[in-house]
Amino acid sequence: MTISIRLAGAADADALADIYLACRREMSYAPLAHADAAVHAWFAGALLPSGRAWLAEQNGEIAGFAATSLQDDALWLDQLYVGVGHRGGGVGRALLEQVLAPPAPACRLFVFQANQRARRFYEAHGFALLSLGDGQDNEECCPDALYQRPPDAKE
Template sequence: MTVSIRLAGPADAVALTDIYLACRREMNYAPLAHAEAEVRAWFAGTQLPSGGAWLAERNGDIAGFAAASLQDDVLWLDQLYVRAGHRGVGVGGMLLQRLLSPPAPACRLFVFQANLGARRFYETHGFALLSLSDGQDNEECCPDALYQRPPDAKE
């Protein structure tokens, strides 16, 4: 398996949006809060131009992506999605490792409580559950979980 990680650019907007939408459609417990056209415009006009998005290419295909932002000395993992057919082979871990290198400050993320696979993935990679909420603070109004990985966490 050949996987390479690179910074995502404007030309990657369609591919990354396609991955995001496909993954979100699999989450029957968390309906999309925005129409597809709005999501596509956000990726092309805001997400990618702001930087901080990395993509993984596996055997020539864009297999997944991750995006993070720094707020108040905390790295927030805003998104990490891996396309079906590329899961379970280390792509997500490689994306996460890239975002956390060089050693990042504490890293936090929200994940839907019902996304048990993602929760296991983050726990395996050194994240600890900080709190659970009823979802009233997210656009989907779905119960979520706040996780944190301390700067010195080991996988």
């Protein structure tokens, strides 16, 4: 199964929002902070126009996406979601490789503490835990974990 990565465009907003919503609904420990319509509007009006979102296609379907931002001389992985039917096939890894393509600076991300699958994934790809938070700084008020991967980390 070939995975291809490309920049996401305006026409992809609904498909990416649908993947995000489906994945987030699986997270019973972190209820959605916004209604579906607001999420779709945010993807179309804010996330995709930023130009820092990639999507993965597998077998002609959008399989997942990743979005980044630059803050404080660090690359932030703000979103990385893989659709349910595409997990375990390298989609997340391919997206992460795109995000971390040289010359990537240090990369940081937040993940919910209860999301053990995501935490294992990031740790396996060279991210180290920096701190645990009580959730007061995120919209879901859900305990989170801050991770960082140095620019020269090896998997």
